[in-house]
Amino acid sequence: MNVQIQTVHFDADQKLLEHVQKRLDKLKTFHDKITGVEVYLRLENLSQKVRDKVAEIKVSVPKRSLFAKHESKGFEESFDQAYDSLVAQIKKSKEKMFA
Template structure:
């Protein structure tokens, strides 16, 4: 599984990158045919005082891409919410495959 993490409008610290990598390693337990995972961490509303943190995750599996996006006040929370949604999608995809 090839993992690529991209940050937009900021530089991520190692603690955040470690958190993302640690969670993504669990993904292979749900579905073993994952080709690659792209994670995009973005800052939104740069012109305003309140900066929303957006986490987008795209998972490539054979013949399909899965995509989730969540937004909250912290990157960890955004990523965790997106990851939970992604796990549900992966599980559904696996169930469809074996029906």
């Protein structure tokens, strides 16, 4: 499984990167044929005052790609919400495969 983590408009600290990597390692338990994962963490400016933290995750499995995006006031929260959404998509996709 090829994992790419990109940060846009900021430099991520080691704690955040470890949190993301730890959660991504668990994806293998939901689907054993994941070929790649792309994570984008970025700051989004709205009206030049509020800076929301946006997490986007794209997971590639044979014959399809799954995508989730979430934004909140913290990167961990944004990533965890997007991750939970992706896990649900993976489970649903796997059910359809075997149905």
